Amino acid sequence: MINVLFMAPQKSWAAYKTELPAAIAEVGVTAHVSPDIPDEEVDYIVYGPKDTGTDFTAYPRLKAVLGLWAGVESIVGNETLTVPLARMVDPGLANGMVEWVTGHVLRHHLGMDAHIVNPDHLWAPSPPPLARNRRVTILGLGELGTACGTALARLGFDVTGWSRTPRSVPDLRCLAGPSELETAIDGAEILVLLLPLTPETENTLDAPRLARLSPGAVVLNPGRGALVDDTALLAALESGQVGHATLDTFRTEPLPADHPYWQNDQVTVTPHIASATRPDTASVVIAENLRRAIDGAPLLHLVDRSRGY
Structure with missing residues (x-):
């Protein structure tokens, strides 16, 4: 016993x-x-x-x-x-994360918000590119990042994955190490953060790295709140360098009622539900x-x- x-x-x-x-x-x-x-x-x-x-x-x-x-x-x-x-x-944790990440990637890729909330009944056809022409980068190729990258690649997305040490994942362009982090971010249209939180990864997404994204890019953070420099992200949203941020994790949880993220129409807050x-x-x-x-x-x-x- x-x-x-x-x-x-x-x-x-x-x-x-x-x-x-x-x-x-x-x-x-x-x-x-x-x-x-x-x-x-x-x-x-x-x-x-x-x-x-x-x-x-x-x-x-x-x-x-x-x-x-x-x-x-x-x-x-x-x-x-x-x-x-x-x-x-x-396995349940990985399945839940794949569903959250895939759902929000498709939401932003397809531009679904404009059709779901359309009070003026605007008729403005603007079909999205095919998935193969949409660049997605995942920072973190552990169990969760690999599962999400694989699912997105199966849908046809052009997926780059970055990890601290070299990995090989079928159908993903895999980069590794500090010297290739900026390369992984360069030109990404959708960036997914799935790194662990360590002293080295805190504020991974800072102002210089946000500037390397494709203009109007989308940031998804279902990883850890402190991976993002909040001040830099808010500035990038204000300038248009980032078009939208969908955030599931935060430095302080629950997210305080007076936090700027709540007041920003370009931010979607989900209450740490990406996976459980x-x-x-x-x-x-x-x-x-x-x-x-x-x-x-x-x-x-x-x-x-x-x-x-």
Whole structure:
């Protein structure tokens, strides 16, 4: 019997209290799973960020922390965490992100807003280019970026992907490393941000890089809010260098009611819904990692502390 502490916002437990124990039992592991386990009896922690100040030295038996979310920036720098840390790579998470990104890329590619909201009943035929003539760049070719890039390429879009280290993805033009970041951005008509948030990626989309986009380009940010220099983006929207920004993540969430994004007609705000961890699929990932830990096998999706993800 192992003890698994569910350390996440209380509202999450209602969604996981049936799915997670069932998935763990399915892989043949006997476990007590609860948000209430004495510190000295905790063997594993299933972690969904509650705050940034957890002292993991309080758990003397702790063997690993298994994240519920893809992002780990709230925990990866915690100096009290010395056991392995795994992030969530969940098929449901990837599926949701593909649907959000594909939907908004098609929305802007097709110019759907002008037809959905047309109070003056204007008849102004202006067919869009075919997808093959629309340049889309995705910054970040991890699990989510690769899935989104592949889906867009299958629709015919001209997709460039950029990653920190070299990747090869069928049907995508893949660039890598700091020396090719500007090349990836140059002339992009739709830019999708799916990078992890690290000190190196904060403000990736700043004024000089916004200036490299095709005039009137669209920016989609379902990644992390701090990837974008907000002041620079607002200025680019004002000048027309960026035609529209659809943003799902922000430095402060919920987005404050007085934030300029709310007042800007060229900005679409979605409330961090681009993708979410689904209890049914995420529980399977957690259960498999617990089985591996008990069997002495390598854990899936281990975080590289030096990179921050």
